[in-house]
Amino acid sequence: MATVDLKDVKKVYPGGVEAVKGVSIAIPDKELCVLVGPSGCGKSTLLRMIAGLETISAGTVAIDGKVVNAIGPTERDIAMVFQNYALYPHMKVYDNMAYGLRNRGTPKDEIDSRVRSTAKVLELSALLDRRPRELSGGQRQRVAMGRAIVRNPKVFLFDEPLSNLDAKLRGQMRVEIKNLQRTLGVTSVYVTHDQLEAMTLADILVVMNAGLVEQTGAPLDIYEKPASIFVASFIGAPPMNLLALTGSSSGKTLADGTAIGFAPPETKATTLGFRPEDADVTFNAEALSGALVLPATVEAVEPVGAESFLHCAAGGSRIVVRVSGRATAKPGDQLRVVAKSEKLHWFDQAGKRVD
C-alpha cells in the first residue's frame, strides 16, 4: 500500500537542542520497521515527525513516494496507536472507532459494517457500547488498535503501545500485533525501548542512539553482527560481554594481563565481545586452540528454569555466561570460560565493528 522514506531527517528544537541529527530510513511496502533505542535517543520525535505532529527541521519524509513535509497530520492518512491509548473518554467504543471514518465522510452503513467487522477481529463486539473508563488496560489497547485499523490507513504508527500493560498481556499483544500487521499488510513504524519487542516484531530493525541511527537491518543480522559497541550492548538480554584489549598487534592482552592467545582480525581492535550463549564453561585445564580461554571466578548464579546465567569475574571485567539447564557451578568456583574465535566480535577505538 505504501512505502515510507526518510531522507536525512533532522529535528532542531527552538533553543538549539538537536533531537534527531540526520536519519535516513527506507521502509518497503507492508513491512514493519521498529525504532529502538534508549530514552532520549530521538525515536519518538522521529515517529511524531512521520505522523506530522512535529515539524521537520531538515530533510524529507515521503509516504508512497510523495514528500509530506508540508502536509498536516489530518491529510497524511496515517493512524497512530499512542502509549496512553488516547481514547476519547466521552465517546463509546463504537464512536471512538467510527470517529475517523465520520471525519472523512464515509457513508453511515459502511461505517457500521467496518466498525463491526473490525470489532469482531479484535474481540471487541461485546464492548461497543462501553466507554473507555469501563474497560481494562488490555481492552483499551485493543480499542486503540481498532481505531487505527478500521480506517484502513496507508501507514500505522505505534508509539510504545505495550508499555502500560503487564508482562503477560504484553507478550500476548506482541504476537497479536505482529499477526494483524502481517494479515492487513500495512506498512508500520513501531517505537519501543524494549529490545525483546524490537527483535520479535521487526522486519527492519533500526537501532538509534543520541539522535542518530547506529544500525539498520534484519533483527537477527543485527544480533549476529552488531555494527558498534552500543548496538552490541543494547540488543540481546543479557547483553554481550565486552572486554577491553591492550598491547601490541601480535600479543593482545586483556585488562588483567591474560593473553588472548591469537591475533585479532584487525590490529586496531581495542575491544572484544562475545554473547553469553556463545561461551561455555569448563573445569578442565587443557589448552584449546582457536578459542578464547578465560580463567574466571563465579560470583553469582541465576537459574531461570530452562537455562542458568553465571555471573563471573574474568579478564578484568564482569561477564555473563549462559548454560542450559541447571548450573553445577557455585559462587566462588574457579573455572574457565571458553568462547570459539569465530563467535568473537571485535570493535575499534571509536566503538565500530572491525572484521
Place this chain on the structure above:
Amino acid sequence: MAPQLAITLVFFYWPAGQALYQSMLRQDPFGLRTKFVWFANFRKVLADPAYLNSIKVTVVFSLATAIVAMGVALLLAVMAEKAVRGKGLYRTLLIWPYAVAPAIAGMLWLFLFNPSIGSLAYLLRSLGIAWDPLLNGTHAMILLVSAAAWKQISYNFLFFVAGLQAVPKTLIEAAAMDGAGETKRFWTIVFPLLAPTTFFLLVVNTVYALFDTFGIVHAVTGGGPGKTTETLVYKVYNDGFVNLILGDSAAQSVILMAIVIALTAIQFRYVERKVHYG
C-alpha cells in the same frame, strides 16, 4: 456555641426569618399599623404585570449575560492557549477586570456609552447607529449586558484556561490523525471534555447575573428607561426602599430565596456528580 454558627444565625437565619415574616405583613402608608395577611402579598406580587415583566427582563438579562460572558471567555481562553509568546502577560491582563467593583464597572460603561459625552457612543453614532440607552430599552439592555458580562469574563476565562489545560494533548493529536480539522476537533473533542467546567460556570454566571448585578443596574440604568431593565433584585430594592411597600418587597425576596435554593440543588445534583469523565 460555635462562633461560626452564631454568625450564621445573626446574618442569615435571623434576616431570612424576618423576610419570611415581613412577607406576610401589610402596612399602612405611614407605617403606623401592621396587619398579618398570610399569602396575600405573594398573590398580589405574582399577579402584578410589573413583576411578570421584571421576570422576563431578568431571564433575558441573565441568559444574555451568561452566554456573552461565557462565549467571549471561551474564545479568549482558546486564543490564549494558542499564543506562543506572552501567554502570562495576556492572561494577567484578561484577569484584571475581575478586580473592578460592579458599580465602578457600571460607571465605566456608562461614561463610554453615554449618548452626550461617551466616546464610544460618538463612534457608534458616526457609524450611523442611533445609539440612545436613555430612551431605548433595547439599547439600555445591551449596555447593561455588556457591562455585566465584561466583569464576569475574567472569572470565566480563568476557569476555561484551566479546563483547556486539563484536556490531554494526545487526544487532540489523535483527533488530528483521525482526520478532524481544527474546528471539528474543538467541537467534538475539546468542547465535550470542557462540559464539567461549562456547567459549573453556567450556574455561577446565572447566579451572578441574578443576584450580583445590582450595583451595575443601579449605576447604569437604574432599571430604566421605564421598567425595561428592572431585574428581580432591582425591583426588590425599588419596591422596598424607594416605594416603601415592605410587604411586597419581602415577598419578592422570599421568591428569590426559593430560586437560589433551587439553583444550588441543581448544582449539587447534576453538576457535581454527572458531568465528569475519567
